[in-house]
Amino acid sequence: MRRIIDLSMPVHMDMLTFPRVPPPALTVYESHTDFADRIGASAYGVSSLTASYLVVQNDHVGTHLDARKHIVPDAGGPETIPLEYCMSDGVLLDFTDKEPGYVISEDDVRRELDRIEYTVKERDIVLNHTGAGAYNTEERYRTDHPGMSAGATRWLISEGVRLMGCDAITYDPPVWAMFEKKLFWEAHRVMWDEEYWHLENLMNLEQIGRSHGFQVCVLPIKWVGTTAAPVRAVAIVDDDSGNGAGPA
DSSP states (O other): OOEEEEEEEOTTTTTTOOTOOOOEEEEEEEHHHHHHHHTGGGGTTTTOOOOOEEOOOOOTTSSSEEEEEGTTTTTTGGGGGGGGGTEEEEEEEEOOOOOOOOOOOOOHHHHHHHHTTOOOOOTTTTEOOSSSSGGTGGGGGOOOOEEEHHHHHHHHHHHTOEEEEEEEOOSSOOOHHHHTTOOOOOHGGGTTTSEEEESSSSSGGGGGSSEEEEEEEEOOOOOOOSSEEEEOOEEEEEEOOOOOOOOO
């Protein structure tokens, strides 16, 4: 049986966002009846036709894929992210035992890969399960999660991984931990000299039910020149594939 797991946050005006990132604004631009009146159809008894919304949002709201332009001013936006990296085999790493503010090291990644008996390969999409996605409607979502180090990020890149993600509000540790440890956006800053991209604000990673042997699809909206773009992220799991992948 094939399962499709939705890994994306709902987008609405009351959602939590990264500190100082405004929540989205969604408002009715034209109602069903207003449109019918405007084009004159209501005079012929058709009083309800199409409606539309005006949506205004920051490019880092909800589940999104960071482009290198987020860090490197003259780098490409979401329209330059190769799609072959956005649909590939997924690998789920379990870091739910790490405390808030913890910095995930290269050794942590290696140990987790040893535990799940998997060797990453080129174009794998590696997802860090922090557990924060389970409380993404609570204020602690902004502060209570581990994050990746530059070293761990660079090591995955050296193994052929170019797209990574997490179920937290940022791929790095939370802001308070960056100041405490004097490590500022270390994983993000790897983009200065590496072609790599990462996802933030994933959720439902626990529903995948395995550490590997599944597909991930995270196609970004083709926004031109922005620093990130929303994605509808999904995992595709074939439960009777017989691949022997164990639980995460």
